[in-house]
Amino acid sequence: MANCIADTVFESIRRDIFTGRYEVGTRLPSERELAERFDASRNTVRDALSRLDHMKLVKRIPQSGTYVTDYRKEAALSLLIYYIDNSLDLNDEVLNSFMDFRLVCERFAVRRAVHHMGPDDIRYLHTLLDEKLENASDGHILANCDYNFHEYIFQLADSLAMQLIFNTLKPVFINYLTYYYNLGDDPKGIIDYQRSLVAAFEKKDEELAGYMMEKLLLFGINLIKEARLTDTRHGKKLGE
Known part of the structure; x- marks a missing residue:
């Protein structure tokens, strides 16, 4: 008590x-x-x-x-973990800060991952993207595949601190990825960006990989922000 x-x-x-x-x-x-x-x-x-x-x-x-x-x-x-574990309201300021984190950290992660990416890794990433195409109408599956795609890149980046922070943020990422895929837009657009990123990995092109990751993230972030602006005007919250 x-x-x-x-x-x-x-x-x-x-x-x-x-x-x-x-x-x-x-x-x-x-x-x-x-x-x-x-x-x-x-x-x-x-x-x-x-x-x-x-x-x-x-x-x-x-x-x-x-x-x-x-x-x-x-x-x-510890405050961030409490914030996530207790499902506190992700207002736009907090959500935008998570998106900023992704932009900074994932551009760094892909540049390191390029040098550890082998043929089996390339095949695994393509398998995740194939799974997304096969489940284009299921927002939950799409969100989890998307998270696994990016989480795998963090693994290959081989930065323990960054990996642990990314893992901590999983509930937040799954939340807004599900929101994104439930917007009703064709997920093929973002999959095309992800295929281009994988192609940069295959070429071992660090600069191209960083550029494609930035384009990929900005594509999704801008769609979410536009949708959030519309929802805010109607009094809706993330996940509703």
Whole structure:
């Protein structure tokens, strides 16, 4: 029971920080005040504050209090994992930041993957694209094949840190890839870009591979942004 209350306290304060109710540098109410507000014990409140501190959302200063940090500068991967695991609303700002990550990291990944790509790897990528064509009306299958295509490239890039971050973001990528493929557009357009990327791999052309990855990602990103703009005007959220 105490853990459930601690979760409630944690999430309420986290939300207040993200929405700006508690601005950067703000001193949070005391443990006693928070305990009264949430009808909880001070130990429960202390546990919630410790979790916020662990995620670098607040800083606890002995004999002074708990202060809101600038999470954009201070927060670590643990906050991102919490954000994803709890399916928090992916607003357009957050979604765009994930897309920016893909543009930067995948251009780098393909340039490294080129030098590790063998005939078996080329065949595997073509198999994934063939599977996409065979399931052109199933958004879920298309999204998973697409994720596997890009995840495999990260494997071949042989960068552990980048691979682990990409793995962490899987639920986000699957979410908006499914959204993309449920737009009703012919998926062949993006498959053509992916075939061209594979052709660049076959040629061992690092520059061409980087260029084709950028074109591939921008093609999909622009379609998603256009669709999101339309949905926002109608009050729809990602995944609805």
